[in-house]
Structure formats: structure tokens, C-alpha cells
Amino acid sequence: MSTTTTKSLLTRKLVTRTDVVSPVAPPPPPRESEDDISLYMTCSNAAGDVRTVRVLEHEPIVDLSFGIHTHQGVVRSGKKLTFGNPELKKNCEVAHMSTVAESLGGDVMHMAVQLKDLLYVRVRTVEHETEVAIRRNQSVRDLKEVVQREEGIEAEDMQLLLRGRELDDESAISETALSDGTILHLLVRNRARVRVQSATGKKLELTISSSESIESLKEKLDKDHGIDVSSHRLMYKGRELQDGRTLASYGISRIGNLSLEVLNPQKKDGCDSTEGEVHLLSQSIEAAKRGLLHGFYPELASSGSGGAYMMYDDGGSPVAVFKPEDEEPLAANNPRPLTYIPTVPGEGLRRGTKVGEGAKREVAAFLLDKNHFSSVPATTLVKFGDGKVGSLQQFVLSESDCENMGPSLFSVKEVHKICLLDIRLANTDRNGGNILVKESPNGYDLIPIDHGYCLPSSFMDCSFEWAYWPQAKVPFDAATCTYINSIDVEEDLTLLKQNGVGLRPECERVYRISVSLLQKASKALLSPHEISKVMCRDTPTSQSPLEKLVSDAYVLAAAENGVRVKKSASLPGILEGCSETEYLNKVEELLDSYLLETSSDDLQFACQD
Known part of the structure; x- marks a missing residue:
């Protein structure tokens, strides 16, 4: 040839x-x-x-x-x-x-x-059969994506069965029993798009098989979105979804709008007074609903820097105060426009705070007021219909506020409960106008309100009006010290997360340091006035002793790992050069040294400047 x-x-x-x-x-x-x-x-x-x-x-x-x-x-x-x-x-x-x-x-x-390494497999559905090519070193997930391009079926919705057994997405083709001409059976899951709204108003969307169980959905909410479902109930059309049943059993086959409701959100073991406050708040909410039905609509408060609305019962009497997230100072819908421009985009009126966090901080202050020790009014997050989300606080009828009454009228005990709360929360906005005065058989009770600027990410704007009241110069008594020592930071942070008002990492850090200072200083018999001298600035431009200490701790902790970092009064959420534990341990060390070198009469910063 x-x-x-x-x-x-x-x-x-x-x-x-x-x-x-x-x-x-x-x-x-x-x-x-x-x-x-x-x-x-x-x-x-x-x-x-x-x-x-x-x-x-x-x-x-x-x-x-x-x-x-x-x-x-x-x-x-x-x-x-x-x-x-x-x-x-x-x-x-x-x-x-x-x-x-x-x-x-x-x-x-x-x-x-x-x-050399391609296989031809036949994918069979109830209607037809398609041949696709796949490399041996690819995965079953890759095979599904090839089928998706051919059939238009989402890979997440596929089950590929080989001789009756489902192939695992992570398995390599070479690890399966596939060979040229193998027939795979394709089953398509009936999936539902589930939209979940948390108790805080946060909206989530998940795609899940309608044949999956309620427990499976809850696990996804916990694992993927950090929601502690053990403290919530999952609702659909007014019904609680029960474990052991599937989404399909509730008629959820395509789209389902679910909601998460907090189970007794403010209830803690051994907190009978707090439980009573929650009950009163529930009564206030029901009364406000009746008021709305009778035409008593929310009314904007006459004072303040943001949107705060009085809610009335069916007789026109005030029962609660509603503060929408989107009407906070500097927020988009604030009815009282402000000319102030923050130096950091998104920052609130106080440094270390963020616009839109105020409502959650109001709730957090109440949750952390264990046993209602500091008399923070019952507060929760609510949503009006499909609209605004915000904090709802029980209305407290009072005679006046501390701005209009001299501090000499108040007992040491009443003042100290406010001091304790503000130190613990690193409050950046405590003034006489947000401490209500209510007459009682024993004199006057003080009621702290307006906690939207507590739990910040730095100590730069801590401010306590009570710092120079005579009662603040008296050390805490034994009962108050016992309460202070009972504060469990980890338990507190878990409680906030369970109720959908968890803190940013840098705010958690500030809370840890504030509680540590409060507990150490009370044991050293420092008065609230003396503690305020550690936390608060003497002038707007000079750092407080605590600001210097936390900055030094960062530099020293990083240096021990051979990393050089700059001093800063405001630390990032994720630290460079050291772990969070290493940093907090260094803060504890410096706090101990500082308190040993500090006398009650002369507070001078003893750490290296």
C-alpha cells in the first residue's frame, strides 16, 4: 500500500x-x-x-x-x-x-x-437519559455540576444513586464503582426556600429539602448563623414547628416565611424580680396593642436627639416607649436631623458606638441588670407589622429626673446602683436627664434609662455625671460588693447572644475589662468616684488611665511574641501580634499592678507611658 x-x-x-x-x-x-x-x-x-x-x-x-x-x-x-x-x-x-x-x-x-481519564456515564431520570463525560480525578460534586449544565437542575437539589446508594459529593470519581456506560439514577429533591426572621428583625434565607426535619433546620440556623435555637421557638403562620416533623408536614414545599421568637428572653434562674419586670412589659405590650386599635397612635417624644415614641393604652395613658433602629441619632430616618459629622463613617454620637446598635444596647442593659439590681426598666426588641424594628421599654411614671433635683436627696444605695451599672457597661452617656426620680416610702428611687450608648468598643467617651456626687465618694457596701463579685462575664455574653443582641468582638473585650476593673477595684475598696477617675478622661484630648493601660497591654502582649504594634486607644476586633487571651491576661496583670500602686487619695497612672 x-x-x-x-x-x-x-x-x-x-x-x-x-x-x-x-x-x-x-x-x-x-x-x-x-x-x-x-x-x-x-x-x-x-x-x-x-x-x-x-x-x-x-x-x-x-x-x-x-x-x-x-x-x-x-x-x-x-x-x-x-x-x-x-x-x-x-x-x-x-x-x-x-x-x-x-x-x-x-x-x-x-x-x-x-x-486517558474520562468516563462516560449515563444519567437517567424518570423522563429521559443523558450521557455526560467526567474525569476520574474529579468529584461527585463536579459530576453534578456537569449534569446541572445539561439538565438545568441545581446541583444542591440532586441525588445521584448508584445501585440504590447515594454517591457522596466529596468522593472522587476514581473512588466510586463508576465505569464507562454506568447508569446513574438522578433523583431531584423537593426543596423549599425558607425565609426566617429572627427576634431582632434580622432576615435570613435558606434553601433546604422540604423532607428535612425541623431539627435539621434548627441545626443550620445554629451552625451557619450563630442563632441559639434552644432559646427560641420557630413559628410558621402562628404555629410553633415541632421537632420530629418535616417542613413538608406543615405544608412548606416551596416558600415558607418563618419567624423566631425568644423563649422567655429576659428570664434567668433565680431572678424573680426580673421575671416580674418581663411580665409587666408583656402587659404593657398588650395594652399598647389595644391602644393602637382604639386610635392612640405612637407620639414622638418632645425631647431627645432621635426618634422615641410614646405608646398608649386604650385609655390614652402612656405604657411604653418605642425607639426604632432606623431613627436613632445619625440614622437615615431620624426625625431630628443633626449636623454632627462623625470622624469615622457609621459611628454614633459617641466614639466606639455604631449607628443602628442603640436599640440592641437598650435591651442588653436590661438583660445584664441581673435581679433588677439597678432598676433598668424592662426592655425588649419588637417589630411593628412588617415595618420598623426597635426597642420597646416599659414606661415608668416618675416625679422628675436628676437634672431637676439636687443629688443630696438621694441615698448612697440608690446612687451606687447607678454607678455600678455605668462602670460595668462603660456607659458613654450618663447624665442627670436620663436618671428618672420616683418617690417611694423610703425616699426616692432612681431609674436609669437611655442606654443606647453603652457597651462601646473603646473607653474614649466614658462619661458619668454622678462621678462628683458626694455618694460616689463612698466605697461600695458589702451587699453591693457581693453582687459585683457574682457577675459572670461568660454567662452574660451568652445571654446576650441567646437573645439576639450579641456584641461585636471589640465591645465584648471592653465589657470584660470593665467588669474586671469593677471587681478588682471594689475588692480594693475604691469608691465609684475613684473608679471613674480611672475610666474617664480629665479633658477631651487627654487619655484616661484605663485607655493608656489597655493600649500598653496590647504593645506588651505583642512584644512578647516578637511583634511590634502601635499604641491605640481603640483596638481592632481581631488583634495582630497576640491572641485575645494573651492580651486580656496582660490587661489583668497591669490592672493588678496599677491598683496596688494606687491609693485612695491620689490616683496617678503607674504604668509606663
């Missing part, structure tokens, strides 16, 4: 059926020269296309391979050319194939393109 004899190259279209067209040698076209060889590629498509690849007698196989891959359906890599069983070497010449073919006594040379 001469080298000018026409040869036929047989292959197949890689992404279609596995059948191969019978070898039929088409009539040879006119040759371009006596040295060229015409190779015909017959494809197994519906049209039975025949395509020609022309090569020279002495061209290497690598050039032939390159010529073949330019035809639609033939991949460039992951294939090999075979003539009989052996693979053709890339440096072999085309003429060699002709010689072999002639020695076999044929005038048509049969060649095939074989894939």
Missing part, C-alpha cells in the same frame, strides 16, 4: 452517544500532492458528519493529534491515539502507520481517539 493511499480515521463525538459509526471509507477527495495523506474523521452525530484532516507522510503523531482536537467535540488534552491496542507515540511518523496498515493487508486504516 503506497503512502498516498486514502486512510480513514474513526473517532466519536465525546459528549454525545457512545456508539461509533460503522467504518465506511468515503470517496477520496482530490489530493493536494503526492506526499499528503487524507485522514477521515467520522463523527457519531445525527448528521453523520465526515470531516477531513490532511497530514504529510513524515509528520509526527503530535501534529496529527493537534489537528484532530481542532474539530468540535474532541478535547485537546486527556486523550490518546490508538492503532489497534497500542498507543501511538507522539514522535512516531504518519508513514509508520501506513506501513503497518499495508502489512495487515488493508487499504483502510482504523484509528480511534481514546480518553
Whole structure:
């Protein structure tokens, strides 16, 4: 057989059926020269296309391979050319194939393109069957994505079954029992898009199989979104979803709008007085609902820097105060526009606070007021219909506030309960106007309100009006010290998270340090006045001793790890150069040294400046 004899190259279209067209040698076209060889590629498509690849007698196989891959359906890599069983070497010449073919006594040379690591599997649904190609080193998840492109079915909704067993997404194709021609059965999960609104107003959307259980949904909310479902109940159309049942059993097959409600959000073991406050707040909420039905709509308070609305009962008497998140000072819908421009975008009126966090801080102050020790009015987060989310606080009828009454009228005990709260929360906005005065058989009770600027991320704006009241210069009594020592920071932070009002990491840090200072200082018999001298600035531009201490602690903790960082009064949420534990341990160490070197009469910062 001469080298000018026409040869036929047989292959197949890689992404279609596995059948191969019978070898039929088409009539040879006119040759371009006596040295060229015409190779015909017959494809197994519906049209039975025949395509020609022309090569020279002495061209290497690598050039032939390159010529073949330019035809639609033939991949460039992951294939090999075979003539009989052996693979053709890339440096072999085309003429060699002709010689072999002639020695076999044929005038048509049969060649095939074989894939080195591709499998062809058939994916069968109840309606039809599709063949797809997948590499052995890819995963079952990759296979699903190939099927998704072919069938338009979301990969997350697929179950691929091999002999009745579902293939795991993470398994490699080479680890399965798949081979060429294997039939996989495709089942499509009936999935529901579940929209969940938390008690804080946060909206989440999940896609989950309607056949999954309520427990499975709760696990996803806990694991993926940090919601402690043990303290919530999941509601759908006014019904609580029970564990042990599926979404489908509640008629949730496509879209379901669910809500999370806090289970007794402010209740803690052994806190009977707090539980009573929650009950009163529940009564206030019901009374406000009746008031709305009778036409007593929320009324904007006459004073303040943001939106605060009085809620009335059906008789027109005030029962609660509502503060929407989107009407806080500097928020988009604040009814009292302010000209103040914060130095940090998104920062509130006080440094270390953020616009939109005030409502949650109001709730946090009440939750942390264990046993109602400091008399913070009962507060919770509410949502009006499908609209505004904000804090709702029980209305307290009072005679006046501390701005209009001299502090000499108040007992040490009443003042100290406010001092304790503000130190603990690193309050940046304690003034006489937000301490209500209520007459009682024993004199006057003080009621602290407006806690939207507590629990900040730094100590830069701590401010306590009571710091120079005479009562603040008296050390805490034994009962108050016992209460202070009972504060459990980890328990507190968990409680806030459970109720959907968790803090930013940097705010958690400030809370830890504030409680530590309060507990250490009370044991050292420092008065609230003396503690305020540690926390608060003497002038707006000078740092407080505590600001210097926390900055020094950061520098020293990082230095022990060989990292140099800059001093800063406001630390980032994630520290560089040291872990959070290493940093807090260094703060504790410096606090202990500072309190040992500090006398009650002369508070001077003893750490290195």
C-alpha cells in the first residue's frame, strides 16, 4: 500500500452517544500532492458528519493529534491515539502507520481517539437519559455540576444513586464503582426556600429539602448563623414547628416565611424580680396593642436627639416607649436631623458606638441588670407589622429626673446602683436627664434609662455625671460588693447572644475589662468616684488611665511574641501580634499592678507611658 493511499480515521463525538459509526471509507477527495495523506474523521452525530484532516507522510503523531482536537467535540488534552491496542507515540511518523496498515493487508486504516481519564456515564431520570463525560480525578460534586449544565437542575437539589446508594459529593470519581456506560439514577429533591426572621428583625434565607426535619433546620440556623435555637421557638403562620416533623408536614414545599421568637428572653434562674419586670412589659405590650386599635397612635417624644415614641393604652395613658433602629441619632430616618459629622463613617454620637446598635444596647442593659439590681426598666426588641424594628421599654411614671433635683436627696444605695451599672457597661452617656426620680416610702428611687450608648468598643467617651456626687465618694457596701463579685462575664455574653443582641468582638473585650476593673477595684475598696477617675478622661484630648493601660497591654502582649504594634486607644476586633487571651491576661496583670500602686487619695497612672 503506497503512502498516498486514502486512510480513514474513526473517532466519536465525546459528549454525545457512545456508539461509533460503522467504518465506511468515503470517496477520496482530490489530493493536494503526492506526499499528503487524507485522514477521515467520522463523527457519531445525527448528521453523520465526515470531516477531513490532511497530514504529510513524515509528520509526527503530535501534529496529527493537534489537528484532530481542532474539530468540535474532541478535547485537546486527556486523550490518546490508538492503532489497534497500542498507543501511538507522539514522535512516531504518519508513514509508520501506513506501513503497518499495508502489512495487515488493508487499504483502510482504523484509528480511534481514546480518553486517558474520562468516563462516560449515563444519567437517567424518570423522563429521559443523558450521557455526560467526567474525569476520574474529579468529584461527585463536579459530576453534578456537569449534569446541572445539561439538565438545568441545581446541583444542591440532586441525588445521584448508584445501585440504590447515594454517591457522596466529596468522593472522587476514581473512588466510586463508576465505569464507562454506568447508569446513574438522578433523583431531584423537593426543596423549599425558607425565609426566617429572627427576634431582632434580622432576615435570613435558606434553601433546604422540604423532607428535612425541623431539627435539621434548627441545626443550620445554629451552625451557619450563630442563632441559639434552644432559646427560641420557630413559628410558621402562628404555629410553633415541632421537632420530629418535616417542613413538608406543615405544608412548606416551596416558600415558607418563618419567624423566631425568644423563649422567655429576659428570664434567668433565680431572678424573680426580673421575671416580674418581663411580665409587666408583656402587659404593657398588650395594652399598647389595644391602644393602637382604639386610635392612640405612637407620639414622638418632645425631647431627645432621635426618634422615641410614646405608646398608649386604650385609655390614652402612656405604657411604653418605642425607639426604632432606623431613627436613632445619625440614622437615615431620624426625625431630628443633626449636623454632627462623625470622624469615622457609621459611628454614633459617641466614639466606639455604631449607628443602628442603640436599640440592641437598650435591651442588653436590661438583660445584664441581673435581679433588677439597678432598676433598668424592662426592655425588649419588637417589630411593628412588617415595618420598623426597635426597642420597646416599659414606661415608668416618675416625679422628675436628676437634672431637676439636687443629688443630696438621694441615698448612697440608690446612687451606687447607678454607678455600678455605668462602670460595668462603660456607659458613654450618663447624665442627670436620663436618671428618672420616683418617690417611694423610703425616699426616692432612681431609674436609669437611655442606654443606647453603652457597651462601646473603646473607653474614649466614658462619661458619668454622678462621678462628683458626694455618694460616689463612698466605697461600695458589702451587699453591693457581693453582687459585683457574682457577675459572670461568660454567662452574660451568652445571654446576650441567646437573645439576639450579641456584641461585636471589640465591645465584648471592653465589657470584660470593665467588669474586671469593677471587681478588682471594689475588692480594693475604691469608691465609684475613684473608679471613674480611672475610666474617664480629665479633658477631651487627654487619655484616661484605663485607655493608656489597655493600649500598653496590647504593645506588651505583642512584644512578647516578637511583634511590634502601635499604641491605640481603640483596638481592632481581631488583634495582630497576640491572641485575645494573651492580651486580656496582660490587661489583668497591669490592672493588678496599677491598683496596688494606687491609693485612695491620689490616683496617678503607674504604668509606663
